[in-house]
Amino acid sequence: MSRLKAHQKKTVTFRLNGLPVRADAESRTLLSDFIRHEIGMTGTHVGCEHGVCGACTIQVDGAPARACLMLAVQAEGTDIRTVEALSPGDDRLSALQAAFKRHHGLQCGFCTPGILMSLDALIGARPDAGREEVRDHLSGHLCRCTGYATIVEAALSALDDIRREDNDNV
Amino acid sequence: MKPAAFDYLQAATLDEALDLLHEAGGDARVIAGGQSLVPMLNMRLARPAVLVDIMRIDDLRKIEAEGNDIMIGAGVRQAQLEAWPDLSARLPLVAMALPWIGHVQTRARGTVCGSLAHADPSAELPLSLIALQGNLHLRTKRKRRTVAADDFFLGMMATELGEGEMIEAVSLPSRSEGTGYGFNEIGRRHGDFAITAVAAVVTERSASIAIAGVDDRPRRFDVPLPSDPGLDDALNEIAWDLNARDDIHASARYRRELVRRLGRRTIEEAAACLV
Numbered sequence: 001m002s003r004l005k006a007h008q009k010k011t012v013t014f015r016l017n018g019l020p021v022r023a024d025a026e027s028r029t030l031l032s033d034f035i036r037h038e039i040g041m042t043g044t045h046v047g048c049e050h051g052v053c054g055a056c057t058i059q060v061d062g063a064p065a066r067a068c069l070m071l072a073v074q075a076e077g078t079d080i081r082t083v084e085a086l087s088p089g090d091d092r093l094s095a096l097q098a099a100f101k102r103h104h105g106l107q108c109g110f111c112t113p114g115i116l117m118s119l120d121a122l123i124g125a126r127p128d129a130g131r132e133e134v135r136d137h138l139s140g141h142l143c144r145c146t147g148y149a150t151i152v153e154a155a156l157s158a159l160d161d162i163r164r165e166d167n168d169n170v
Numbered sequence: 171m172k173p174a175a176f177d178y179l180q181a182a183t184l185d186e187a188l189d190l191l192h193e194a195g196g197d198a199r200v201i202a203g204g205q206s207l208v209p210m211l212n213m214r215l216a217r218p219a220v221l222v223d224i225m226r227i228d229d230l231r232k233i234e235a236e237g238n239d240i241m242i243g244a245g246v247r248q249a250q251l252e253a254w255p256d257l258s259a260r261l262p263l264v265a266m267a268l269p270w271i272g273h274v275q276t277r278a279r280g281t282v283c284g285s286l287a288h289a290d291p292s293a294e295l296p297l298s299l300i301a302l303q304g305n306l307h308l309r310t311k312r313k314r315r316t317v318a319a320d321d322f323f324l325g326m327m328a329t330e331l332g333e334g335e336m337i338e339a340v341s342l343p344s345r346s347e348g349t350g351y352g353f354n355e356i357g358r359r360h361g362d363f364a365i366t367a368v369a370a371v372v373t374e375r376s377a378s379i380a381i382a383g384v385d386d387r388p389r390r391f392d393v394p395l396p397s398d399p400g401l402d403d404a405l406n407e408i409a410w411d412l413n414a415r416d417d418i419h420a421s422a423r424y425r426r427e428l429v430r431r432l433g434r435r436t437i438e439e440a441a442a443c444l445v
């Protein structure tokens with residue numbers, strides 16, 4: 001790639017929730033702002049913009065990562081998932097989302113999209129995960145409402161549901 | 171909370187990266203995982219004119235055994251090293267330290283060498299490098315040099331890296347027979363920067379500890395064996411020798427106490443896995 005000058009724009013292309021997207025970004029445009037303002041998907045939240053709160057967490061090539069600590073230009077060619085990808089259809093919730101609703105895993109909901117994307121990655125990679133791993137994944141997130149206990153319960157309950165579903169399908 | 175404007179190059183080869191670092195001199199900065207640099211850009215604590223992205227350079231993404239050393243390229247992310255199947259067998263100390271670095275979400279992007287270049291005084295990887303007495307392989311457009319761990323860290327976020335120079339790889343000595351390793355850390359919460367972290371390397375005849383989070387850089391000391399009654403005195407001297415300071419996270423006194431207690435515990439744990 002040639003050098004992108006300050007203030008100059010470049011077209012960035014990547015897959016977002018399974019579909020190709022393209023839009024223009026300056027070198028300094030953060031991926032979180034690119035997804036929200038250029039693509040117009042506002043499910044990904046922005047809290048601290050220095051990597052601490054986890055509200056902006058998305059999945060980049062399958063791994064949870066901070067969108068506020070990536071430049072949009074760094075996302076070129078990657079495969080990105082945001083919270084909008086979780087629901088299996090209109091007015092339907094994924095097992096993880098349904099468990100959050102059941103267990104009151106959210107109150108104001110500001111931290112929720114980021115937490116869901118971290119937990120979704122954990123469930124995908126380690127369906128046998130237990131409480132310790134759930135807590136370890138949550139350590140990268142701040143929630144000012146719930147006190148975390150209901151989030152842990154929701155995650156464990158979703159893991160149970162998913163394991164049961166897998167067994168039923170054997 | 172948005173970065174100031176900068177020129178950006180996603181380098182495809184190491185030569186391309188080194189050319190631009192050379193041309194732009196002190197105005198250029200490497201961006202690797204971005205987990206320390208982007209927060210500084212967002213807060214405008216850093217305003218480089220040029221950023222050179224090294225993460226698409228295939229040659230830098232390797233973990234390789236070279237003789238007794240494990241070479242870790244500048245493009246290797248912390249998560250990639252964590253998932254390396256030989257990690258516990260070849261680099262047991264690093265295997266113990268890695269889970270303490272930030273969170274799953276930051277390790278997915280942050281690199282091993284980026285943490286060394288950043289040189290945070292409480293960071294786990296600089297501590298491991300000092301404890302294991304590894305080497306850094308530095309490179310400019312014109313020359314290469316190898317710098318020993320003890321000569322690399324100069325102070326709080328200050329290193330031996332010169333203008334236009336980057337870390338190409340770090341090499342760490344592989345586990346040797348008859349050596350035990352220990353690692354412990356105290357922080358406010360798991361994933362926070364350490365208030366104090368300790369690494370120990372113990373053999374039948376020698377013991378050493380390295381300490382992060384107390385002085386302005388990680389430091390290493392030879393200490394008596396855990397069976398030696400002089401160990402506590404030695405740890406106490408080390409605690410006073412380090413320039414512990416009060417900050418919002420802990421007092422200097424608390425840090426000295428951690429050096430004494432965590433120091434002994436870590437040395438004992440290292441000795442226990444000697445067998």
Ligand SMILES: Cc1cc2nc3c(=O)[nH]c(=O)nc-3n(C[C@@H](O)[C@H](O)[C@H](O)COP(=O)(O)OP(=O)(O)OC[C@H]3O[C@@H](n4cnc5c(N)ncnc54)[C@H](O)[C@@H]3O)c2cc1C
Pocket residue numbers: 050051052199200201202203204205206207208209244270271272273276277279280281282283284285287288290292293294295331335336337338361362363364
């Ligand atoms: C919420 C949070 C918690 C964290 N907790 C911890 C923690 O507990 N312990 C810890 O150690 N770290 C922690 N970190 C920082 C860690 O995640 C970073 O990965 C690491 O410090 C820097 O690595 P990087 O690849 O992200 O480097 P970058 O952010 O890309 O770069 C950091 C600095 O190093 C320079 N640099 C990078 N690579 C090279 C190279 N090859 N040659 C020359 N210079 C280079 C850059 O120019 C920059 O100055 C945390 C970060 C966050 C956001």
Ligand code: FES
Pocket residue numbers: 045046047048049050051052053054055056057066067068069
């Ligand atoms: S907004 Fe990205 S971590 Fe807080």
Ligand code: FES
Pocket residue numbers: 105106107108109110111112142143144145146
């Ligand atoms: S639900 Fe309000 S911050 Fe988590």
